[in-house]
Amino acid sequence: MNASQKKANSKTVRFLLLATVLMFGFGYSLVPLYDVFCEITGLNGKTGRIVSADVESKELYDDRLVEVEFVTSVSADLPWDFEPTVEKMLVRPGVETRADFIVKNNANYTLVGNAVPSVAPNAAAKFFNKTECFCFTKQSLEPDQTLTMPVLFVVDPDLPQEVKLLTLGYTFFESLDLASVD
Amino acid sequence: MSEVATHHHDDHHGAHPTGIMRWLTTTNHKDIGTLYLLFSLMMFFIGGTMAMIIRLELFQPGLQFVDPQFYNSMVTMHALIMIFGAVMPAWTGFANWMIPMMIGAPDMALPRLNNWSFWILPFAFTMLLSTLFMPGGAPAGGWTMYPPLVLQTGDAFPFLIFAVHFMGASSIAGAINVVATVFNMRAPGMTLMKLPLFVWTWIITGFLLIASIPVLAGAVTMLLTDKFFGTAFFSAAGGGDPVMFQHIFWFFGHPEVYILILPAFGIVSAIIPTFARKPLFGYSSMVYATGAIAFLSFIVWAHHMFTVGMPLAGELFFMYTTVLIAVPTGVKVFNWVATMWQSSMTFETPMLFALGFVILFTIGGFSGLMLGVTPVDFQYHDTYFVVAHFHYVLVTGAVFALMAGAYFWMPKWTGHMYDETLAKWHFWLSVISVNVLFFPQHFLGLAGMPRRIPDYAVQFADFNMVSSIGGLGYGISQILFVIIVVKCVRGGEKATDEVWEGAQGLEWTLSSPPPYHSFTEAPDPESITGGHR
Ligand code: HEM
Ligand SMILES: [Cu+2]
Numbered sequence: 001m002n003a004s005q006k007k008a009n010s011k012t013v014r015f016l017l018l019a020t021v022l023m024f025g026f027g028y029s030l031v032p033l034y035d036v037f038c039e040i041t042g043l044n045g046k047t048g049r050i051v052s053a054d055v056e057s058k059e060l061y062d063d064r065l066v067e068v069e070f071v072t073s074v075s076a077d078l079p080w081d082f083e084p085t086v087e088k089m090l091v092r093p094g095v096e097t098r099a100d101f102i103v104k105n106n107a108n109y110t111l112v113g114n115a116v117p118s119v120a121p122n123a124a125a126k127f128f129n130k131t132e133c134f135c136f137t138k139q140s141l142e143p144d145q146t147l148t149m150p151v152l153f154v155v156d157p158d159l160p161q162e163v164k165l166l167t168l169g170y171t172f173f174e175s176l177d178l179a180s181v182d
Numbered sequence: 183m184s185e186v187a188t189h190h191h192d193d194h195h196g197a198h199p200t201g202i203m204r205w206l207t208t209t210n211h212k213d214i215g216t217l218y219l220l221f222s223l224m225m226f227f228i229g230g231t232m233a234m235i236i237r238l239e240l241f242q243p244g245l246q247f248v249d250p251q252f253y254n255s256m257v258t259m260h261a262l263i264m265i266f267g268a269v270m271p272a273w274t275g276f277a278n279w280m281i282p283m284m285i286g287a288p289d290m291a292l293p294r295l296n297n298w299s300f301w302i303l304p305f306a307f308t309m310l311l312s313t314l315f316m317p318g319g320a321p322a323g324g325w326t327m328y329p330p331l332v333l334q335t336g337d338a339f340p341f342l343i344f345a346v347h348f349m350g351a352s353s354i355a356g357a358i359n360v361v362a363t364v365f366n367m368r369a370p371g372m373t374l375m376k377l378p379l380f381v382w383t384w385i386i387t388g389f390l391l392i393a394s395i396p397v398l399a400g401a402v403t404m405l406l407t408d409k410f411f412g413t414a415f416f417s418a419a420g421g422g423d424p425v426m427f428q429h430i431f432w433f434f435g436h437p438e439v440y441i442l443i444l445p446a447f448g449i450v451s452a453i454i455p456t457f458a459r460k461p462l463f464g465y466s467s468m469v470y471a472t473g474a475i476a477f478l479s480f481i482v483w484a485h486h487m488f489t490v491g492m493p494l495a496g497e498l499f500f501m502y503t504t505v506l507i508a509v510p511t512g513v514k515v516f517n518w519v520a521t522m523w524q525s526s527m528t529f530e531t532p533m534l535f536a537l538g539f540v541i542l543f544t545i546g547g548f549s550g551l552m553l554g555v556t557p558v559d560f561q562y563h564d565t566y567f568v569v570a571h572f573h574y575v576l577v578t579g580a581v582f583a584l585m586a587g588a589y590f591w592m593p594k595w596t597g598h599m600y601d602e603t604l605a606k607w608h609f610w611l612s613v614i615s616v617n618v619l620f621f622p623q624h625f626l627g628l629a630g631m632p633r634r635i636p637d638y639a640v641q642f643a644d645f646n647m648v649s650s651i652g653g654l655g656y657g658i659s660q661i662l663f664v665i666i667v668v669k670c671v672r673g674g675e676k677a678t679d680e681v682w683e684g685a686q687g688l689e690w691t692l693s694s695p696p697p698y699h700s701f702t703e704a705p706d707p708e709s710i711t712g713g714h715r
Pocket of ligand 2: 435436439482483485486
């Protein structure tokens with residue numbers, strides 16, 4: 001191997017190592033990219049979050065009603081009961097609506113949980129806006145404590161006409177200490 | 183090109199260590215190539231034993247021999263070992279042996295790195311295999327390592343992750359070495375468009391490796407920190423999302439399947455012109471088709487996850503790009519067939535395996551096309567149809583090409599002809615049994631038999647029994663290959679330098695076996711002709 005080949009080799013190696021490191025970083029950068037992508041498109045049931053004033057300015061269709069259904073679940077390792085007070089309601093797009101959920105801690109010690117929301121169908125998720133939600137913060141429950149928690153939401157009047165039913169699901173997880181809560 | 187090699191002088195770079203130290207410390211491309219190939223063969227048999235356990239359990243419905251957890255470990259370990267332990271190291275082995283000889287270089291560009299990249303592998307696989315004896319058993323969540331399931335792996339979990347890191351490091355090092363060798367070590371006169379296609383397909387594979395393996399490394403590192411350090415990349419509880427793992431994994435995973443197959447395209451493109459005694463049809467279109475496949479492989483990943491609930495636009499995008507890959511792939515198959523058209527072919531074993539490759543890989547390509555069509559994938563996803571698809575492209579594709587290449591160059595490596603009669607037996611037994619093994623799996627999948635399950639409904643019993651018999655046949659036939667290799671290393675008819683009548687390319691101008699350092703003096707630029715293969 002002559003000197004110029006040696007030099008060329010070390011240049012190639014440096015370039016390719018850099019590419020390796022960049023691609024490793026790219027793998028990690030997919031994480032925020034993925035979140036941004038989901039937020040923009042409403043994919044993955046990630047819901048929008050706005051203030052009601054934005055919605056009020058929109059034109060309303062008086063005769064339109066959308067059915068909203070609530071489903072709840074609790075992760076297997078969290079000894080809580082979690083139910084909506086009503087299973088379904090008819091909602092007028094553009095009007096702020098309230099739904100209540102009841103949660104009870106069956107354990108004999110205090111537990112902290114957080115609820116992760118999801119809306120189906122995916123295409124409708126970005127038209128579902130929560131103005132206030134128990135899922136924005138962690139919930140701490142004493143032993144045997146029962147808590148009624150409200151959600152205030154507005155269905156955007158721009159919701160595609162063919163969507164007649166929205167499902168809002170919540171899953172309660174035991175809060176991870178280091179986890180960020182949305 | 184019957185110019186007899188004039189490079190018989192042995193090198194005088196001081197004494198070589200002998201015995202085990204020779205192999206531990208070697209920086210010679212041929213020694214390292216041999217190590218890679220032997221390692222790969224060993225893994226092929228270890229992974230094969232696991233496949234035999236799988237087919238034994240599936241011979242009849244019901245749970246007979248192994249418990250479901252162990253069955254799932256076998257499925258997971260079989261895949262990891264075959265992909266990362268058998269096929270990928272085999273390609274690196276071929277690259278080590280052949281690329282310096284094909285481009286007229288004395289050795290690889292980075293001999294010390296070369297030694298390291300090999301010796302990481304036995305370490306990684308010892309670690310992976312040791313998990314079989316750990317509390318909680320070996321990883322059983324599938325080679326795709328989807329969370330949250332994979333996070334339930336017992337003590338084996340960190341060993342799985344670190345084994346993947348080491349395998350990845352080894353293949354990246356191998357890729358860097360190949361790319362540096364081809365870019366900087368070519369003999370004068372060996373222009374890029376004169377490179378044999380095996381070299382071309384390997385540079386492109388090298389780039390695929392460098393671009394995709396780090397992404398896998400990132401994904402498994404996220405799994406590790408999710409499990410042990412409280413991050414929540416894939417845990418919904420912490421605001422993460424398990425589906426994101428699938429996106430990241432398959433961003434690596436689809437280029438990976440082309441990492442496994444592109445060098446096979448190169449080998450077949452060397453063998454068919456040799457035994458057809460005609461230059462390869464459409465050399466430059468082969469190069470461009472390979473590049474196109476490599477590019478497309480980065481934008482099709484979500485065809486592995488059509489059923490996760492993507493929006494229509496996403497399903498359409500990934501369906502169109504996936505089906506588009508059939509175009510450059512079709513160009514290749516067309517060129518191989520056109521090369522054989524009106525040629526004077528002979529059917530020595532390398533040619534038989536190459537022909538088997540062309541026909542059977544194409545069947546795998548067709549089932550891939552079917553899977554690429556979103557609405558039908560909803561039916562086929564996670565069934566045996568997928569299993570049939572990837573075994574046609576991987577076993578009758580990649581492994582057949584490996585066998586073809588091994589027979590093609592074995593006389594060059596050892597200086598002896600292999601036993602042609604036994605080798606023909608090896609081919610015919612393999613080609614028949616492999617179809618008995620995998621063809622019925624298409625029907626099982628269409629009828630709805632799910633993959634990765636140790637038991638099944640009785641209506642699937644007949645085809646499973648047929649498939650298991652084929653499996654046993656294929657497994658046993660591979661022992662013949664070991665016998666042939668051992669016989670050939672030990673002795674046999676002396677091979678000429680050219681070995682095959684229609685052989686083209688620099689490696690055939692060297693003696694058989696070639697000198698320890700290939701081209702210590704660059705070959706005559708006049709002797710370098712391109713476009714044959
Ligand atoms: C025309 C080319 C190809 C097309 C259109 C294609 C398409 C597909 C699709 C759509 C799937 C997902 C099926 C499902 O899970 O529902 C799949 C799976 C797979 N393909 Fe291909 N494929 C092609 C070539 C290849 C090649 C060349 C290889 C490897 C050498 C390969 C290896 C695999 C593997 C290993 C899987 C299964 C991964 C897993 O879920 O474990 N494919 N293919
Ligand atoms: Cu794919």
